[in-house]
Amino acid sequence: MGSEIQRSETTLRVNGKPHTLLLDHRRVLLDVLREDLGLTGAKKGCDHGQCGACTVLADGRRVNSCLLLAVALDGSEITTIEGLSADGEGPHPLQRAFLDRDAFQCGYCTPGQICSAVGALAEAAAGHPSQVTDPAAPAGRPVALDRTEIRERLSGNLCRCGAYPRIVEAVEDVIP
Amino acid sequence: MRSFDYVRARTPEEAVEAFAARPGARYLAGGTNLVDLMKLGVERPTALIDVSRLPLDRLEKLPDGGLRVGATVRNSDLAAHPLVRDRYPVLSQALLAGASGQLRNVATTGGNLLQRTRCGYFQDPGKPCNKREPGSGCGALKGVHRDHAVLGHSPHCVATHPSDMAVALTALDARVELYGPEGARTVDLTDFHRLPENHPERDTELRPGELITGVLLPAALAGAPSAYRKARDRASYAFALASAAVVLRVADGMVTQVGLAFGGLAHRPWRARVAEAAVLGEAATPAVFAGAVDLELAAARPLPDNAYKVPLARNLALDVLTRLAPAPASL
Ligand SMILES: Cc1cc2nc3c(=O)[nH]c(=O)nc-3n(C[C@H](O)[C@H](O)[C@H](O)COP(=O)(O)OP(=O)(O)OC[C@H]3O[C@@H](n4cnc5c(N)ncnc54)[C@H](O)[C@@H]3O)c2cc1C
Ligand code: SF4
Ligand code: FES
Ligand code: FES
Numbered sequence: 001m002g003s004e005i006q007r008s009e010t011t012l013r014v015n016g017k018p019h020t021l022l023l024d025h026r027r028v029l030l031d032v033l034r035e036d037l038g039l040t041g042a043k044k045g046c047d048h049g050q051c052g053a054c055t056v057l058a059d060g061r062r063v064n065s066c067l068l069l070a071v072a073l074d075g076s077e078i079t080t081i082e083g084l085s086a087d088g089e090g091p092h093p094l095q096r097a098f099l100d101r102d103a104f105q106c107g108y109c110t111p112g113q114i115c116s117a118v119g120a121l122a123e124a125a126a127g128h129p130s131q132v133t134d135p136a137a138p139a140g141r142p143v144a145l146d147r148t149e150i151r152e153r154l155s156g157n158l159c160r161c162g163a164y165p166r167i168v169e170a171v172e173d174v175i176p
Numbered sequence: 177m178r179s180f181d182y183v184r185a186r187t188p189e190e191a192v193e194a195f196a197a198r199p200g201a202r203y204l205a206g207g208t209n210l211v212d213l214m215k216l217g218v219e220r221p222t223a224l225i226d227v228s229r230l231p232l233d234r235l236e237k238l239p240d241g242g243l244r245v246g247a248t249v250r251n252s253d254l255a256a257h258p259l260v261r262d263r264y265p266v267l268s269q270a271l272l273a274g275a276s277g278q279l280r281n282v283a284t285t286g287g288n289l290l291q292r293t294r295c296g297y298f299q300d301p302g303k304p305c306n307k308r309e310p311g312s313g314c315g316a317l318k319g320v321h322r323d324h325a326v327l328g329h330s331p332h333c334v335a336t337h338p339s340d341m342a343v344a345l346t347a348l349d350a351r352v353e354l355y356g357p358e359g360a361r362t363v364d365l366t367d368f369h370r371l372p373e374n375h376p377e378r379d380t381e382l383r384p385g386e387l388i389t390g391v392l393l394p395a396a397l398a399g400a401p402s403a404y405r406k407a408r409d410r411a412s413y414a415f416a417l418a419s420a421a422v423v424l425r426v427a428d429g430m431v432t433q434v435g436l437a438f439g440g441l442a443h444r445p446w447r448a449r450v451a452e453a454a455v456l457g458e459a460a461t462p463a464v465f466a467g468a469v470d471l472e473l474a475a476a477r478p479l480p481d482n483a484y485k486v487p488l489a490r491n492l493a494l495d496v497l498t499r500l501a502p503a504p505a506s507l
Binding site: 004005006008024025026028047048049052055061062063064067068069071072074116119120123126127128129130131133135139140151152153154155156157 | 177179180181182184204207208211212214215224226228252255256257258261262265268269272273275276277278279281282403411412413
């Protein structure tokens with residue numbers, strides 16, 4: 001072994017398209033998306049799970065792609081900001097809401113914020129509580145999202161420009 | 177990062193065998209701590225044995241009324257599970273007070289218990305740290321230690337255990353199921369994490385190559401009132417400065433069952449046995465609670481820059497205890 005680089009063939013379905021790649025085990029999903037697949041929407045902020053800029057959906061769940069080894073995701077379905085709306089459709093309702101509310105300044109955190117919000121809305125619909133959900137609320141039922149809930153559920157996404165108030169408003173706009 | 181072998185295990189047996197066959201291997205679950213430490217150069221495994229797809233991702237009701245949580249159940253799924261929310265609310269609350277939605281979707285029960293300290297010296301291979309490199313000294317002792325231990329520390333290490341979940345599980349009298357080269361065994365969680373003494377490089381009693389397969393929650397505490405409260409530098413997405421997990425049953429104004437554990441104060445979740453003994457069988461009043469918690473925290477030995485943790489932990493515990501105690505019947 002020594003300095004030999006160890007690789008494995010890995011298949012990822014990204015935004016609906018299968019990609020089979022021979023991947024160095026050390027590579028994380030974020031780098032594979034950006035460097036191999038040209039999907040530069042997911043951003044590298046901290047590279048340590050501390051900012052949320054790299055958020056994408058893996059098998060429908062929001063995750064920090066900077067801490068996921070790509071080889072461990074073999075067979076997974078990945079959705080990035082580029083794949084949120086199907087070809088030919090307009091922007092995803094959350095993308096539209098971010099535009100309408102002007103919910104960004106530099107935009108660096110935005111793809112992560114939007115993917116995170118997509119995941120958070122699905123979690124709430126599936127009955128996942130958050131730290132601010134009333135513990136007495138019935139388990140397993142959809143959780144209604146007010147501003148406090150939105151702020152808590154998106155706390156894994158930092159915005160250095162401080163666009164938080166409008167991010168919360170944009171998410172509020174798409175709540176069913 | 178050095179190159180490493182990667183093996184995806186399908187069964188616990190396969191995982192343990194693959195680990196034993198590869199010196200320098202590590203188990204990989206969600207990777208939210210391990211991959212981070214590999215990027216920092218703190219962990220340098222020669223092989224990763226991926227246990228994240230083991231069939232240990234289920235919650236099962238036990239015949240005696242307890243609950244078995246598989247080692248690969250994701251933190252978000254555990255926190256949301258109706259059985260956990262209804263019977264062990266402190267566990268759900270502690271999980272939801274930790275990390276972020278993205279991290280909880282990936283982090284596992286086993287990985288959460290075994291996450292390493294957030295001590296900045298530990299995370300920086302350029303600094304002295306007995307936990308990372310035995311014998312190199314403890315950078316935090318005379319350095320930056322605002323977040324460090326006030327209980328049970330040694331001159332060799334003053335780090336704290338960062339998990340919120342483990343604090344709730346400690347108050348709940350949970351047990352950890354292990355499987356390794358020598359077979360299966362079960363350990364009380366209270367005895368699983370270690371104090372640093374003169375071997376801070378050992379966080380737990382886990383033996384080499386042993387795998388966590390699950391966590392057992394006792395029937396005796398199912399449905400008992402319980403809650404978690406955590407103090408930190410910001411409202412969310414930050415580790416605990418101090419936290420308290422409480423399970424409390426009161427009958428006719430007297431405490432009939434109690435579990436109290438602190439987070440953020442020690443090298444392991446701090447089971448407050450002294451305080452528990454001082455309230456059990458006593459009246460569930462603020463004065464009794466305060467006396468008991470003060471007795472427990474009398475053992476605290478704060479470092480120059482973290483004495484604030486003692487009153488903080490006291491107030492957190494008293495708040496939760498008082499909240500869980502039914503209002504006294506009016507005279
Ligand atoms: C930015 C950030 C903020 C965070 N905030 C909090 C917080 O506020 N509160 C909190 O409690 N946690 C917090 N965390 C930590 C997080 O909870 C842990 O990283 C996570 O729980 C680890 O689980 P994992 O499955 O990803 O473990 P991994 O990273 O895969 O593994 C961790 C360790 O456990 C070992 N391991 C994993 N599974 C097993 C097993 N079944 N048997 C034997 N060994 C095993 C691995 O070898 C490794 O040594 C935070 C993390 C980050 C990055
Ligand atoms: S407190 Fe422990 S982990 Fe931190 S530097 Fe000292 S020995 Fe290392
Ligand atoms: S880049 Fe992944 S969380 Fe910051
Ligand atoms: S818009 Fe600049 S970081 Fe959020």
